[in-house]
Amino acid sequence: MAANDGDGWAQCGRGHRHWGVHGASGLLAVHHDMTGTPYILMQKRSWWSHYGGTWGFPGGARDSHEDPVTAALREAEEEAGLDGEGLRVQGVYHDDHGGWTFDTVIAEAAGLLPVSASAESDELVWVAADEVVDRRLHPGFAETWPAIRPALSPVVLVLDIANIVGARAEHGWWRDRAGAAAKLLSAVRDLADDGLRAEPEGFPRLARWFPRVVAVVEGAARGVGGPPGVGVVRAEGSGDDAIVRTVREVPAWERVLVVTADRELRRRVSELNAAVTGPRWLLDQL
DSSP states (O other), X not given: OOTTTTOSEEEOTTSOEEEOBTXXXXXXXXXXXXXXXXXXXXXXXXXXXXXXXXXXXXXXXXXXXXXXXXXXXXXXXXXXXXXXXXXXXXXXXXXXXXXXXXXXXXXXXXXXXXXXXXXXXXXXXXEEGGGGGGXXXXXXXXXXHHHHXXXXXXXXXXXXXHHHHHHHOOTTGGGOHHHHHHHHHHHHHHHHHHOBOOOOTTSOOOSEEOOEEEEEEOGGGTTOOXXXXXXXXXXXXXXXXXXXXXXXXXXXXXXXXXXXXXXXXXXXXXXXXXXXXXXXXXXXXX
């Protein structure tokens, strides 16, 4: 394993020639302005590169020791001067060409981040998502863009911890609700770090997705600390009311998924346009 050991040409099962012996990966950075309009960072490829003169996003060959996210972030730094600051990975779209793969790593940008073009880029600009198709696109990007476009919105995963702990039904959980909640939160943190692999019905199909996780705790579990990467809301009264308030505070352009089996709570958050799924969907992934 060595740096740049992925450089080289490969041929996929469709008979196409691609750069990247071990496949390739790219970073699609997206920023939503105050109105919810998404802008993505687009790269016009240098004339001498593969499909030179077409538009796509920073990316390239993946080395043998790299996962798609690591490779995409490295390519973004090399080709656009993005060092990862102000970027939060929210999903990975996997495109399999038959023996050769390209992974699009979608990352939420804190703003229209400043960029600096390398020799591989003729131009780097932030473009409104609705205007992407107006440009001469790299063929691979043009093919996958309709599937990627619905995945640009960040996802907030809101967990009804008391309900999920009950559904988990581990022996003795009712005697130590705080301990059971802490154990569940630790498992959720590990899952969130690795990325969820099962999208609920109605959500874009991604190989992995990394929602922002908010756990609502109540009663005896209210004092449980939140592990890194998991936000915790401590309900002073009704846990259901705290979940509804949490959903209401999410910006309108972000998608919300509430995990609960409580029928009345499901009705209340659905009226706020949140999606809902049962605890088993989450527990099966832990």
